[in-house]
Amino acid sequence: MAETEASQSIELFSEAFDPASTWSSGDPAVLLVSGADSHCTRWTPGLIGPLVDHGLRVVRYDHRDCGLSTKVSSEVGYTLDDLADDALAVLDEHGIDRAHVIGRSMGGMVAQVLALDHPSRVETLTLVSTTPGLGDDRLPSATNWLVEQMAERLFAPPPTTPQQRVAWIVEMDEMFSGSRYPVATGDRLRVAIDEVERCWYPESGHGPAVNSSPSRLDRLGEVTVPTLVVHGTTDPVFSAEHALALAEGIPDSELWLVENLGHEFPDGLVSDLLPRLLTHLGRT
Numbered sequence: 148m149a150e151t152e153a154s155q156s157i158e159l160f161s162e163a164f165d166p167a168s169t170w171s172s173g174d175p176a177v178l179l180v181s182g183a184d185s186h187c188t189r190w191t192p193g194l195i196g197p198l199v200d201h202g203l204r205v206v207r208y209d210h211r212d213c214g215l216s217t218k219v220s221s222e223v224g225y226t227l228d229d230l231a232d233d234a235l236a237v238l239d240e241h242g243i244d245r246a247h248v249i250g251r252s253m254g255g256m257v258a259q260v261l262a263l264d265h266p267s268r269v270e271t272l273t274l275v276s277t278t279p280g281l282g283d284d285r286l287p288s289a290t291n292w293l294v295e296q297m298a299e300r301l302f303a304p305p306p307t308t309p310q311q312r313v314a315w316i317v318e319m320d321e322m323f324s325g326s327r328y329p330v331a332t333g334d335r336l337r338v339a340i341d342e343v344e345r346c347w348y349p350e351s352g353h354g355p356a357v358n359s360s361p362s363r364l365d366r367l368g369e370v371t372v373p374t375l376v377v378h379g380t381t382d383p384v385f386s387a388e389h390a391l392a393l394a395e396g397i398p399d400s401e402l403w404l405v406e407n408l409g410h411e412f413p414d415g416l417v418s419d420l421l422p423r424l425l426t427h428l429g430r431t
Contacts, residue, residue: 161240161241178208179195181209187214206237208233210351210353226359228260245269246270255275255276256363263363271375271428273375273377276379279396312349323409325408326409364396367397370400378408383409
């Protein structure tokens with residue numbers, strides 16, 4: 148467990164997957180940074196296995212307020228900077244000097260903070276389904292139907308039983324999905340049940356952390372590491388304009404727009420992503 152300095156003691160669950168070949172702290176590893184309220188187990192063996200097979204150490208972890216990491220008191224606020232400090236604590240815990248940082252959604256925002264404020268710890272960036280600035284007026288907001296759906300959930304009573312929580316997770320996953328990589332409802336149920344059985348926090352401070360953090364749009368030119376931007380054309384949370392802003396703002400970045408991919412990271416995406424990703428990581 149990594150620990151961070153905070154007004155409340157924070158312990159972070161993480162786990163490393165090591166290659167068969169010898170790995171040392173001077174060698175870059177891969178750090179997988181999850182989205183808001185997303186267990187690290189959403190980074191599946193389908194992605195982790197090939198990275199390990201190509202000689203990379205891979206680390207995934209639960210954000211504070213999620214999974215097996217510390218549940219933070221609602222009286223204790225935190226920001227993306229704090230979540231980036233958590234990521235650094237995980238790197239330190241595993242003796243990693245520099246990492247290929249792969250971040251999805253909120254994890255992509257944390258990854259940007261790492262690259263901007265702690266560039267010596269970042270080897271490459273891979274930004275999936277994310278944005279340089281939530282609430283930045285220069286970028287489109289979420290689709291109207293999603294805003295309406297989320298508003299209904301905001302004012303509805305939170306799920307109070309494991310069964311209700313499972314149903315809520317499945318409904319959210321289906322709401323965010325696109326048509327490119329269909330996922331069977333049974334598979335979604337299995338993921339949701341596993342997460343609820345693993346650990347269930349009824350709410351987190353991830354949303355306020357994202358909403359209170361400043362836009363990074365005007366700082367993207369400061370990113371100096373190779374960057375791959377992956378984004379779905381039917382993402383209902385962050386439209387493709389957010390990916391275009393990242394790719395245009397970060398020098399020499401590469402953009403892959405995935406037709407009919409939503410705000411998700413399904414297993415079906417992995418086989419299409421891996422050739423690009425391994426090239427990006429210098430592992431072809």
